[in-house]
Amino acid sequence: MTDRGCTxxxxxxxxxxxxxxDLPRTTTEAIEEHMFTCAECAHQLAEGEALARGIxxxxxxxxxxxxxxxxxxxxxxxxxxxxxxxxxDYVLEHAGTFNRSTEGL
Amino acid sequence: MAEPAxxxxxxxxxxxxxxxxxxxxxxxxxxxxxxxxxxxxxxxxIADELGLTSGVVRVARHRALDxxxxxxGLRRPA
Numbered sequence: 059m060t061d062r063g064c065t066x067x068x069x070x071x072x073x074x075x076x077x078x079x080d081l082p083r084t085t086t087e088a089i090e091e092h093m094f095t096c097a098e099c100a101h102q103l104a105e106g107e108a109l110a111r112g113i114x115x116x117x118x119x120x121x122x123x124x125x126x127x128x129x130x131x132x133x134x135x136x137x138x139x140x141x142x143x144x145x146x147d148y149v150l151e152h153a154g155t156f157n158r159s160t161e162g163l
Numbered sequence: 164m165a166e167p168a169x170x171x172x173x174x175x176x177x178x179x180x181x182x183x184x185x186x187x188x189x190x191x192x193x194x195x196x197x198x199x200x201x202x203x204x205x206x207x208x209i210a211d212e213l214g215l216t217s218g219v220v221r222v223a224r225h226r227a228l229d230x231x232x233x234x235x236g237l238r239r240p241a
Contacts, residue, residue, distance in 0.1 A: 070225075070228075070229070070232070071225045074224060074225055074228055075221065078199060078205070078206065078224070079205065080205075080206055080221060100172075101172070104172055104173065104174045105174060105232065105237045106228070107173075107174070108173070108174035108175065108176050108237070109176070109181075109200075109228060109231055109232060109235070109237070110199075110200040111176075111200075112176040112178060112181035112235070113181065113185065113196050113197065113199075113200040113201060113231075114200045114201045115178055115181075116178055116181050116182045116185060117197055117201040118201065119178070121178065121179075121182050122182055122185060122186075132202070133201060133202040133203070
């Protein structure tokens with residue numbers, strides 16, 4: 059295991075891009091290879107994962123009021139959370155493509 | 164088979180703190196994070212949805228996560 063003080067630390071922005079699939083394949087593979095042996099960078103990845111899981115969990119549990127889009131409503135439908143009671147927890151913005159009704163969901 | 168040099172570990176966050184910290188972000192940044200990590204949309208999809216460029220989406224996401232990371236207490240001192 060690499061000692062603390064990675065000589066080629068991966069920036070958190072790159073870890074985020076790796077997590078969201080926004081990096082070229084070769085870069086992704088290089089990061090994964092590095093993560094396999096570097097505890098410090100692996101810890102940063104774990105932080106990113108924790109944030110991602112936390113954000114998803116907060117929304118999924120209905121703890122958070124958000125202005126929704128089609129993508130958000132589609133996700134709710136995919137998870138079977140398509141009843142108006144659930145969607146009613148989320149604030150709908152009346153503006154262009156974001157204007158969606160809970161009716162029929 | 165050789166074992167990996169780094170033991171995998173999982174960090175669990177206090178969801179109440181995550182919720183409070185999300186509230187401190189701007190609306191656009193919250194949307195980007197929610198569409199990224201809950202709706203699992205790509206940067207291009209989010210850009211199209213929000214009328215932004217992919218580059219702006221990525222920058223907004225990076226900055227929002229940096230703020231969130233610090234707010235929930237994950238950011239380590241420089």
